[in-house]
Amino acid sequence: MINTMECAVDAQSLISISLMKIHNSRTQRGGIKLHKNLLVSYVLRNARQVYIKEKYAEIYRMQQYEEVMTVCNEIQELNPLDLDAEDADDEEQARATCCSEEASLCSSACHRGTAQSATHARTASPLFGCSSPEDGSREPDPYYYRSCCMEASPVSHCEQLPASNTTHCNKTTVLDLDTHVVTTVENGYLHQDCCCDALQSPAKKRKVEFDCCISDAEELSDFTAARKRAKREECSYSSLDYTDTSNISNLISIFGSGFSGLLSRQADLEQICSKQVLASLGAWTRAIVAF
Amino acid sequence: RHCRDNRVHYYLYRHNRTNSNDTAMLCTGTYGYSSLFPYPSVLSRYISLSLPPSFPRYSPADIISTVEFNHTGELLATGDKGGRVVIFQREPESKSEPFSQGEYNVYSTFQSHEPEFDYLKSLEIEEKINKIRWLPQQNAAHFLLSTNDKTIKLWKVSERDKRPEGYNLKDEEGHIKDMSTVTSLQVPVLMPMDLMVEVSPRRVFANAHTYHVNSISVNSDYETYMSADDLRINLWHLDITDRSFNIVDIKPTNMEDLTEVITAAEFHPHHCNLFVYSSSKGTLRLCDMREAALCDKHSKLFEEPEDPSARSFFSEIISSVSDVKFSHSGRYLLTRDYLTAKVWDLNMESKPLETYQVHDYLRSKLCSLYENDCIFDKFECAWNGSDSVIMTGAYNNFFRMFDRNTKRDVTLEASRESSKPRAVLKPRRVCAAGGKRRKDDISVDSLDFTKKILHTAWHPTENIIAIAATNNLYIFQDKLNSELH
Numbered sequence: 001m002i003n004t005m006e007c008a009v010d011a012q013s014l015i016s017i018s019l020m021k022i023h024n025s026r027t028q029r030g031g032i033k034l035h036k037n038l039l040v041s042y043v044l045r046n047a048r049q050v051y052i053k054e055k056y057a058e059i060y061r062m063q064q065y066e067e068v069m070t071v072c073n074e075i076q077e078l079n080p081l082d083l084d085a086e087d088a089d090d091e092e093q094a095r096a097t098c099c100s101e102e103a104s105l106c107s108s109a110c111h112r113g114t115a116q117s118a119t120h121a122r123t124a125s126p127l128f129g130c131s132s133p134e135d136g137s138r139e140p141d142p143y144y145y146r147s148c149c150m151e152a153s154p155v156s157h158c159e160q161l162p163a164s165n166t167t168h169c170n171k172t173t174v175l176d177l178d179t180h181v182v183t184t185v186e187n188g189y190l191h192q193d194c195c196c197d198a199l200q201s202p203a204k205k206r207k208v209e210f211d212c213c214i215s216d217a218e219e220l221s222d223f224t225a226a227r228k229r230a231k232r233e234e235c236s237y238s239s240l241d242y243t244d245t246s247n248i249s250n251l252i253s254i255f256g257s258g259f260s261g262l263l264s265r266q267a268d269l270e271q272i273c274s275k276q277v278l279a280s281l282g283a284w285t286r287a288i289v290a291f
Numbered sequence: 292r293h294c295r296d297n298r299v300h301y302y303l304y305r306h307n308r309t310n311s312n313d314t315a316m317l318c319t320g321t322y323g324y325s326s327l328f329p330y331p332s333v334l335s336r337y338i339s340l341s342l343p344p345s346f347p348r349y350s351p352a353d354i355i356s357t358v359e360f361n362h363t364g365e366l367l368a369t370g371d372k373g374g375r376v377v378i379f380q381r382e383p384e385s386k387s388e389p390f391s392q393g394e395y396n397v398y399s400t401f402q403s404h405e406p407e408f409d410y411l412k413s414l415e416i417e418e419k420i421n422k423i424r425w426l427p428q429q430n431a432a433h434f435l436l437s438t439n440d441k442t443i444k445l446w447k448v449s450e451r452d453k454r455p456e457g458y459n460l461k462d463e464e465g466h467i468k469d470m471s472t473v474t475s476l477q478v479p480v481l482m483p484m485d486l487m488v489e490v491s492p493r494r495v496f497a498n499a500h501t502y503h504v505n506s507i508s509v510n511s512d513y514e515t516y517m518s519a520d521d522l523r524i525n526l527w528h529l530d531i532t533d534r535s536f537n538i539v540d541i542k543p544t545n546m547e548d549l550t551e552v553i554t555a556a557e558f559h560p561h562h563c564n565l566f567v568y569s570s571s572k573g574t575l576r577l578c579d580m581r582e583a584a585l586c587d588k589h590s591k592l593f594e595e596p597e598d599p600s601a602r603s604f605f606s607e608i609i610s611s612v613s614d615v616k617f618s619h620s621g622r623y624l625l626t627r628d629y630l631t632a633k634v635w636d637l638n639m640e641s642k643p644l645e646t647y648q649v650h651d652y653l654r655s656k657l658c659s660l661y662e663n664d665c666i667f668d669k670f671e672c673a674w675n676g677s678d679s680v681i682m683t684g685a686y687n688n689f690f691r692m693f694d695r696n697t698k699r700d701v702t703l704e705a706s707r708e709s710s711k712p713r714a715v716l717k718p719r720r721v722c723a724a725g726g727k728r729r730k731d732d733i734s735v736d737s738l739d740f741t742k743k744i745l746h747t748a749w750h751p752t753e754n755i756i757a758i759a760a761t762n763n764l765y766i767f768q769d770k771l772n773s774e775l776h
Contacts, residue, residue, distance in 0.1 A: 002602050008658045014604060017662060030417035030440060031409075034502055034521045035552045035571055035611075036667050042607035043661065050604070 002050050011051035018044040355759035357746055361425035361433065364750040366448075367395055367757055368435055369764055370420025374404040376437055378448065378488075379766075393755070395766050399448060399488040404439040416441050422507050426529070429513070434493070436516060440503040443518055445494035445529065451487045455479040499525050499535045506556045512563040519556035519568060526580075538586045539568060539578065554669075555615045562621065565590075569626060573597075573610035575635065593624070593635050595642045605657045605666060613669035618678040619751075625681055627672040630654060632683050634695065647693045647700065650685050652723055652735045665740050673749045673756075684744025687733065688760045689719055705744060705758045705765040716767065 004011070018040050025032050025040075352373030359368050367379040380398035407416040417440055426434040432449035457479045462468050502521035509516045517526050517538065524539035539556075543549055551572040559565035564580045576589035597606065609629040616625045623644070624635040630651055633643035649670075653660060660666040665686075672683040684690045685702070693700040702719045722732045746759040754769035 001599070002604060002606075003600070004604070007604055009662075011604075014658075014661075021664075029415050030419075030503075031412070031414040034549075035505075035554065038549060038552055038571060039608045039611060039667065043604050046604045046606075 002046055004050055011047040011054065014047035015044060015051060018047065349762040353762035355746060355762060355764060356419050357421065357423050358748040358757050358759045358764070359423045359425060359435075360748050360750050360757065361435075362427050362751060364752055364755065366398065366425070366433060367748070367766070368423045368425065368437075369757075369759065370403065370423050370437055371762075372417075372419040374402055374406070374418030374420060374439065376401055376403045376420060376423065376435075376446070379764075393768060399490055401446070401490040403437045403444060403446065404442065407441070409441075421504060424507050424509050424516070426509055427513055436507050436509065438504050438507050438518065441497070441500055443496040443504070443507060443527075444492050445496070446490055447493045448488065448490050451489055452484060453481040454484045456482045494529070494532050496527055496532050496535070499527075502552075505554060506568075508557045508566070510558045510563050511561055515563075517556060517558065517566060519553050521552040524553065524556055524566075524568060524586075536584070538580060538584070540585065540587060541570075554612050557615055557617055560617050560619060560621045567615055567617070567624060569612035569615040571611040572607070573612055573628060575612070575615060575624060575626060577637065591637070591640050593640050593643075595633075603657065605661060608661070608666050609657065614671040616672055616674060618674050619676060620678055623678065625672050625674055627670050627683055629666060629668075629670075632672050632681060632693065634681065645695060647681070647691075649683055649691055650721070652721055653686075656735070660740070663740065665743070668743055668745060670744075671746050673747050675749050675754070676752045682747055682749060682756065684747050684758070686740050686743050687721075687738040688742040688744055689721075690744045690747055690758055705760045705763075705767075 007014070009017070021040050022037055022044075025037055350373070352371060352375075354372045355369050356372050357368075357370040360366070361368070365381050367381075369377050369379075371377075377400045378398045379395040382394045382396060384393055403420055404418040406418045408414070409416055419439060420437050421440065422436075422438050424436045426436070426445075428434075432447050435446050435448065437444055437446060456463075457477045459473060459476055459479075460468060496518070500518065500520040500523070502523070504518050504520045506519040507516060508519075513529075515526055515528055517524055518535075519525075519539075522540065522542040523537055525535040526538045527535045539553070541551070541553065551570045551574075554569045554571055556566060556568035559567070565577060566580070566586075567575055567577050569575050573594065575593035577591040577593070578586035579590045580586060582588070582590065597610070612626045612628050614625075614627045617623070618625065622637060624637065626633050626635065626643075627649075630649060630653060632647045632649055634645040634647075636644045657666060670684050672681060674681055679696050680692055680694050682690060682692045688705045689702050690705060691700060691702050702721065703716045704719050717731070720729065720732045721738065722728050722734055728734065742761060744758055744760055748757040750756070756767050758765040758767065
């Protein structure tokens with residue numbers, strides 16, 4: 001865990017400073033200094049890790065909100081029996097690994113939707129699909145990407161949003177990495193556009209990433225409790241502008257009453273959700289939603 | 292080239308070369324500070340082309356890049372960025388001039404390396420002298436090895452105080468005589484002459500290093516030496532230049548897998564089969580050449596586990612070891628990384644015996660030090676003759692000494708102002724910004740990071756130290772306590 005407290009500049013500045021140093025070293029007298037460039041590459045890697053974590057956290061906050069949207073849309077498909085526990089480690093791993101290359105490669109404006117399956121908790125979405133190259137523990141798993149890319153929605157890689165994808169991704173083929181079962185998920189399964197960069201090695205275990213609901217959610221109550229947790233966290237971390245606090249309490253009460261509550265309030269939620277989504281996600285997402 | 296006169300000669304030489312109003316300064320004297328440390332009082336003498344001190348300009352070629360005493364301490368060699376080597380010799384102490392005893396004066400100057408161009412790689416090879424190492428003296432002449440990034444050279448430094456006179460075929464100036472003027476034959480006779488120091492290259496060890504050479508070390512067998520670059524260490528025989536043996540190779544098959552480089556290497560002072568090398572990851576490896584021809588597998592690995600809570604962006608940089616030195620006894624190792632100096636016991640691999648904070652107040656400034664590249668500065672370290680005190684440099688022309696026995700330490704400054712004749716070097720103190728400040732303390736924010744003391748050397752037996760401060764060489768001596776503690 002890198003302590004960034006003592007650093008005067010942020011990760012992004014460090015990255016650009018480091019790249020500048022590497023660039024300048026090419027023209028320095030005496031040739032490229034291997035030692036110095038190696039050390040600079042370590043700073044680059046550290047800065048990128050922090051940058052990605054920060055980006056991830058930001059997207060996580062976004063995603064937390066999006067979860068609500070997708071849950072609204074997936075009410076019918078909920079099947080609590082499939083929710084298996086996932087290791088906390090893996091969750092952490094996924095969080096750390098996602099947003100890796102992709103976030104840095106794509107512009108910051110790109111919001112990566114995360115695939116989310118309320119129905120198949122164990123079939124984690126590939127997110128951005130890759131750990132940083134230095135993590136030797138990650139193994140590449142191209143098959144997963146291929147399968148989901150094939151069924152990918154026609155939306156371009158850099159324009160993905162959960163809410164919008166629900167309208168496009170009606171059907172996705174997913175390979176469960178744990179059971180090696182290929183399943184097809186309908187309705188609102190948001191897969192990550194695996195911008196499968198060939199260089200990147202995807203995370204070993206996919207997760208329904210941002211979901212806190214994954215941890216030990218084998219029972220309905222746990223699931224709802226997790227949702228509540230997620231919602232609360234979302235409320236506290238989110239950068240979205242929750243001007244309408246009544247909406248928040250509405251959502252919480254919906255979860256509190258179980259799935260039946262969701263069913264009855266689905267229509268209301270959808271309305272609220274989409275409004276919130278549109279308000280926060282910017283013009284280009286609106287375009288997708290409209291489409 | 293006269294010995295006696297070469298003080299003036301040296302400075303004139305430097306003046307002409309740099310073609311500017313530079314001041315090259317050599318001051319010798321004694322140092323001390325009575326209260327804190329066992330080395331009292333500086334007595335220093337300035338020899339300089341005096342120019343106002345407000346002209347700090349100097350040519351980059353004048354920056355001293357290495358300092359090394361020979362095995363007796365009689366000679367002191369410095370190398371600079373311009374590829375030159377300047378050798379100082381200690382004047383024998385004389386009763387008649389008590390204050391000039393033990394002073395160092397220029398003995399010889401020569402151009403060791405020239406800039407080269409590698410046409411194959413389109414790279415310029417810097418002439419900067421990275422290291423100088425003396426060979427133990429075996430006859431009247433002195434030998435030293437000097438190296439730049441690629442090539443190591445063996446130089447012979449000898450004195451000539453006689454010359455043959457009375458040649459038959461040539462006259463005094465060396466011109467061939469007109470045969471008609473030769474009427475008789477004579478036997479040339481050796482006549483005394485003014486002392487002349489001659490330096491000649493005896494060996495050139497070239498084309499053995501793909502990467503930049505950072506260290507050379509002469510073996511205790513006096514026959515072999517090693518040269519280390521970023522990824523490899525080669526073993527040479529002093530007499531053979533067309534062959535070297537590779538004894539360490541840490542180059543990965545795929546350079547993208549590179550994680551560490553060799554930063555320094557040294558032979559054990561007594562055991563000719565043992566050597567140590569340090570890495571950019573902060574580890575030390577002791578290798579035994581008897582075990583295998585290729586010593587990739589270490590005999591001992593010295594590594595201190597990293598504190599995971601202290602990780603920062605720059606953890607890797609500040610843990611990189613910039614210098615490693617065996618103690619004279621051969622029992623300990625001294626290493627320097629960016630913020631600390633550590634003493635290791637050869638028998639304990641898990642952690643250092645002692646850790647000394649050189650300038651921990653920089654820990655919160657690592658970011659700006661990264662931006663201005665100071666974080667990449669490679670500080671050297673030195674033992675005193677009895678292995679009881681260690682010394683290393685810092686910024687603002689400060690250098691630090693740590694007494695291992697009393698656990699006391701001192702910060703001194705190598706500057707013109709503080710080194711006036713017979714002046715006592717005052718201990719300096721750096722206080723944190725905003726902290727309680729005494730008179731003469733200097734705040735962290737006022738430190739001059741362009742004034743760095745990277746190279747220091749300690750006389751092998753006496754309390755005499757040589758400090759290289761950019762283009763100036765300071766030699767300080769403990770007059771009152773000549774014997775080591």
